[in-house]
Structure formats: structure tokens, C-alpha cells
Amino acid sequence: MAAVHDPEIQLAQKLASNEKPIRTKALKKLKKYINVRSQKLTDGFTSEEMLKLWKGLFYCLWMQDKPLLQEELSNSVCTLIHTFHDIDGQLLYLESSLKTFKREWTGIDRLRMDKFFQLIRFMFRQSFEMLKRNNWDSSVVSRFLELFATELLNSGNGAPAGLQFHILDLYLTELGAVGASELTADQNLRFIEPFCKTAAKTKDRTLFRAICNSIFNTIIDQAPYAIEDLMRELKEAESSDSGQSSDDEEDPVKQINGSKSYLKQGAHESGDSDTELQFDDDDDDDNTAPVLQFDYAALADKLLEVSIRSSTPSHNRERLYKIIKVLQDLSEGLFPQDGYPEEVSTDEDDEMFASRKKMKRGNARKL
Numbered sequence: 001m002a003a004v005h006d007p008e009i010q011l012a013q014k015l016a017s018n019e020k021p022i023r024t025k026a027l028k029k030l031k032k033y034i035n036v037r038s039q040k041l042t043d044g045f046t047s048e049e050m051l052k053l054w055k056g057l058f059y060c061l062w063m064q065d066k067p068l069l070q071e072e073l074s075n076s077v078c079t080l081i082h083t084f085h086d087i088d089g090q091l092l093y094l095e096s097s098l099k100t101f102k103r104e105w106t107g108i109d110r111l112r113m114d115k116f117f118q119l120i121r122f123m124f125r126q127s128f129e130m131l132k133r134n135n136w137d138s139s140v141v142s143r144f145l146e147l148f149a150t151e152l153l154n155s156g157n158g159a160p161a162g163l164q165f166h167i168l169d170l171y172l173t174e175l176g177a178v179g180a181s182e183l184t185a186d187q188n189l190r191f192i193e194p195f196c197k198t199a200a201k202t203k204d205r206t207l208f209r210a211i212c213n214s215i216f217n218t219i220i221d222q223a224p225y226a227i228e229d230l231m232r233e234l235k236e237a238e239s240s241d242s243g244q245s246s247d248d249e250e251d252p253v254k255q256i257n258g259s260k261s262y263l264k265q266g267a268h269e270s271g272d273s274d275t276e277l278q279f280d281d282d283d284d285d286d287n288t289a290p291v292l293q294f295d296y297a298a299l300a301d302k303l304l305e306v307s308i309r310s311s312t313p314s315h316n317r318e319r320l321y322k323i324i325k326v327l328q329d330l331s332e333g334l335f336p337q338d339g340y341p342e343e344v345s346t347d348e349d350d351e352m353f354a355s356r357k358k359m360k361r362g363n364a365r366k367l
Contacts, residue, residue, distance in 0.1 A: 007033065008049045012056030016063065023060050027076060030057075031083055038084045045089060050096040058100050061119055062112065070115045078122040081130055087140055091147060094127050098151040098159075105160045120163075121170050128178040136179070136187060149194040155202070164207060168214035172292060180229075180290030188292045189299055192219075200306035200316060208316055216303075216323050219294055223330050226291045297331035300324045 011033065014026035030053065037043065045053075057077050064070050084090045101120060108116055127144065134140045152159050152167060175183075175191060183191075195215045202208050306312070307320040 006049075006052075008052040012052050015053075015056030016059035018063065020064075023063065026056075027060065027073075031080060034080060034083045034089075035085075038086065038089045044086075045092060047092065047096065050092050051099060054093075054096045054100040055104075058104055061115060064115070067115075071118065074115065074119040074122045077119065078126040081123075081126050082133070087134070087143070090130050091143055094123070094144075095147055095151065097123050098147075101163055102151070102157075102159050105163050117166055120166060121174060124167070124170060125174045125178060128175055132178055132182070136183065141187075141190065145191070145194055149198070153194055153198040153202075153207075155204075161206060165210050165214070168210050172215065172218055173289065176290040176292045180292055183292065185293050185295040185298070188294055189302065192299075193302065196302050196306050199320060200303075200309065200312045202316070203313060205315065208319075212319065212323065219292075219299070220323075220326055220330065222291045223294075223296070224335060226293050229291050230293065295331075296327045300327035300331065303327070 011026055011030050014022050015030070017023050017026070037045065061070065061073055061077065064073050081090050081093050084093060101116070131137075131141055131144060151157055152164055172192075175188075179187075192215055195211050199208055199211045199216075202211075303320050303324050307317050307324070312320075
């Protein structure tokens with residue numbers, strides 16, 4: 001049994017104090033403590049120690065009432081992930097946060113729920129920032145995705161449904177906010193592979209519908225904005241490289257489905273400044289949130305690969321095939337005008353997801 005005088009217990013107790021000055025001082029001490037201890041190669045934090053610290057951090061926010069101070073505190077707690085000097089410590093910090101959220105979730109009352117929603121959003125934002133600072137290293141991304149799937153998606157993870165749904169809703173938004181300008185289509189596909197695998201094998205229909213709605217349908221919904229973003233970048237690249245020209249013209253559909261970095265490199269190769277896609281150059285476009293680029297054909301292939309397995313429930317396979325069809329249409333330049341089929345994300349009698357309209361193929365337009 002841990003001694004009461006262990007620094008982790010002492011810090012946790014002070015972080016959960018009723019007095020704000022004590023909590024503020026304890027948070028500063030914790031940052032210094034993490035900075036010093038994580039420098040030691042042979043004396044890193046254990047999982048038990050980190051869970052004790054995160055329990056203190058959880059109740060530190062619990063005790064904070066004013067919204068602006070809650071936001072400031074949440075940001076301070078989440079940026080502590082950058083205080084660690086190694087990837088192991090950073091991933092342990094993220095893992096302990098998820099374990100703490102799962103353990104404490106059912107005890108959060110509705111009046112406090114919003115500030116913990118915010119804390120979770122900030123935690124993922126800083127986790128993606130951590131990956132960015134590591135130049136999106138493939139091995140680090142793999143470890144992050146494995147941790148994410150283990151704690152939130154795989155069967156038997158113990159994650160409350162409300163926590164899963166909230167993280168599904170923020171996942172693409174926060175990833176786009178951090179990495180939209182850098183990540184290629186191939187990298188973005190890798191970030192959603194855990195959802196593809198889970199959608200193909202889960203027997204939890206509620207989780208399946210949530211993944212289809214928050215991940216796959218969001219990608220489909222954002223397709224026009226993603227292409228508009230690319231065309232704007234192409235236009236900017238042409239302006240900056242106006243003195244250079246090339247006889248080779250790239251196929252617009254191929255450009256859209258290619259990686260973002262490829263598009264940036266080949267933007268000046270188009271000899272014609274006008275494109276078949278016309279977008280309004282309104283000032284409001286500058287306020288559009290960053291959108292991730294996807295190779296829709298590759299995503300369709302990935303979903304097809306996992307959905308044809310014998311272990312995939314027929315209910316899941318049927319709906320995944322409909323999503324695959326929409327993605328294949330997008331890869332060929334067909335854009336729906338009036339939304340997407342209800343069957344893509346929901347049962348016909350599911351009121352929660354029944355807001356989408358039937359797609360009219362006759363109104364689809366081609367690049």
C-alpha cells in the first residue's frame with residue numbers, strides 16, 4: 001500500500017482542495033515535478049502513480065466554477081502532456097486521462113458535464129499537437145491509435161457510451177484543427193482505420209451508428225469544403241508560381257483524390273487557371289474550419305476490405321456497402337445535392353439519425 005507521504009498522493013490531495021490558491025500552487029508544483037522526473041531514464045512514472053495524479057487533476061476541475069477559469073484550467077491540465085520529455089510519458093499521461101474519464105464518467109452531474117466535455121476536447125487537441133511536434137512519426141501515430149482503440153473502441157473497454165459519442169464527435173474536428181495543413185490523404189486514412197475496423201466487427205449497434213454518423217458521414221458531408229479548400233490552395237500556388245508553367249495538365253479528379261502534399265507540389269502544373277469546379281470567393285470562406293483531405297476511393301477500398309470478412313455482422317455489412325457506394329461516387333466526381341441516404345447511417349425508424357434526406361442521383365453533378 002502506498003504511503004500517505006508519497007508525492008503523487010500529496011499533489012493529488014492539494015489539487016482537489018477546496019481552496020483555489022492551494023489548487024493553483026499544486027498545479028505549478030506538478031508541472032515542475034513532471035519536468036524533473038521525466039528527465040530520468042530509469043525512474044519514470046508508473047501507471048498507478050499517473051492515475052493518482054489524474055484523479056487529483058479531475059477533481060481540480062470539479063472544484064472550479066467560473067467558465068473562463070474552467071477553460072484556463074483545462075488548457076493548463078492538457079498542455080502538461082508537453083512537459084514530459086519522452087513519448088512513453090506523454091502516452092501514459094493520455095492513457096491515464098482516458099482511464100480516469102471512464103472511471104469517473106457516471107458520477108458527473110449534468111451541471112458539471114460541459115466543463116468535462118471541454119477538458120476531453122482539449123486533451124485530444126493537445127494529443128494531436130504532440131503528434132505534430134513529433135512530425136507525425138508513423139511509429140508514434142501507431143502507438144496513439146493502438147491506445148485509442150484499446151481504451152475506447154475495442155470490446156470490453158468499459159467506456160461509457162456518452163464518453164464514446166463525445167470523442168467520436170470531436171475527433172475529426174480536432175485532428176483537422178491541428179493537422180489539416182500538413183497531413184496527407186494517406187495519413188488521414190490511417191487516423192480513421194480504427195473506426196473502419198470497429199465498424200466492421202462491433203455488435204454494438206449504437207456504437208456502429210455513432211461511428212457511421214460522426215466519422216464516415218462527416219467525411220462525406222465535408223467533401224465539398226475539402227475540395228474547395230484544395231482549389232483555393234491551387235489558386236494560391238498558381239499566383240505564387242505565376243512565372244512558371246508546364247505543358248502537363250493534371251486530371252482534376254486525380255488531384256482531388258491525391259494527397260494534399262502532392263497537390264501542393266503539382267498545383268502550378270495546370271496550364272489553365274480556370275477549373276470546371278466553380279466556388280464563390282466570399283470572405284466567409286476564410287472563416288471555415290480546417291477540413292481534412294481524403295482519398296475517397298482508398299477509403300472505400302478500406303471499408304470494403306474489412307466489411308467482406310466473414311466475421312462482419314450482416315447488419316453492419318449492409319450499411320457499410322451503402323457508405324462505400326457514396327464514397328465511390330465521390331471518387332468519380334459525383335456530388336449529392338440534397339444530402340445522403342438515411343440508410344447510410346441509421347435504421348429507418350431511428351429518430352436520432354433520421355434527419356438526412358434521400359440522395360437524388362439525378363441531381364448529382366460531375367466534375
